[in-house]
Amino acid sequence: MKSLGKCKYCGKPAGFLRTKHKACEMIYKEGWKKMLDLAEKSFTTGNFHFLRNQLLEIAQSHFRTEKDVEDVLTTVWEKMVDHFLDDGNLDEVEEEKLVRFIKETGLSVDKLVGKDSYTKFVKGRLLRRVMHGEIECFNGDVPVILGKSEVPVWVFQKVGNYEMRKRREYVGGYSGFSVRIALGVYYRVGGFKGNPVEKTELTHVDEGVLVFTNKNLYFVGQTRSYKIPYKKIISIIPYKEGIMVYQDAKTKKPQFFELDDVWFSYNLLVNLVTLEKD
Numbered sequence: 001m002k003s004l005g006k007c008k009y010c011g012k013p014a015g016f017l018r019t020k021h022k023a024c025e026m027i028y029k030e031g032w033k034k035m036l037d038l039a040e041k042s043f044t045t046g047n048f049h050f051l052r053n054q055l056l057e058i059a060q061s062h063f064r065t066e067k068d069v070e071d072v073l074t075t076v077w078e079k080m081v082d083h084f085l086d087d088g089n090l091d092e093v094e095e096e097k098l099v100r101f102i103k104e105t106g107l108s109v110d111k112l113v114g115k116d117s118y119t120k121f122v123k124g125r126l127l128r129r130v131m132h133g134e135i136e137c138f139n140g141d142v143p144v145i146l147g148k149s150e151v152p153v154w155v156f157q158k159v160g161n162y163e164m165r166k167r168r169e170y171v172g173g174y175s176g177f178s179v180r181i182a183l184g185v186y187y188r189v190g191g192f193k194g195n196p197v198e199k200t201e202l203t204h205v206d207e208g209v210l211v212f213t214n215k216n217l218y219f220v221g222q223t224r225s226y227k228i229p230y231k232k233i234i235s236i237i238p239y240k241e242g243i244m245v246y247q248d249a250k251t252k253k254p255q256f257f258e259l260d261d262v263w264f265s266y267n268l269l270v271n272l273v274t275l276e277k278d
Contacts, residue, residue: 031062078117090124160258
């Protein structure tokens, strides 16, 4: 007995051992492209009110589902975040469009939270506000006791803490003569003539949480915790792996923090320090 399969798109007979019509598959793929193009163009006009309904109409005529519509909205929103932040700045007009897109299309924020693009959006918005003198309270756990009028701004997890430490080693060799005391073993008589050489190197000392507030920088590690008041910071230098913070006290060693977003952490700290000192 012949096995006639059904098309997974239209549900009609597709032929012997077949699961789809080529024409139906082309319509299906075309539907995704049409929805993407329409959603992207909406950012040019800034009109999002009827976008979801328009996408649903395309979906229904192209064997697509409401889930596909939600996926298209999410994909386009993420793409526009990357586009707006390509110059390193999220201005007010760009932020307003991204926020309205979510509200007017009914895009689920829960679907966005946790994605890299959403984190980029939050960071971009925060940086712009701090640059304009606005402090936004961090929404999450803060493992430090804050002072009066002190507001947490951002918290970095799994931060490596390094500092410059001196290490002494001896360069040189032995003088004197050797006395054989056993087969293959020698006891060297004489003094060690090497010279002590001091080297300064970056040494890993702890790992923990780095907290940015409007007044201080806190490090909460496994073996030590401390704070650096912004008014004491004289220099911040960005590196590929992290940032180096210098304080004006001679007794304070420069602190290096290894973290996952150097560009954001550097710009945030520089602007917070500037705000506190002004």
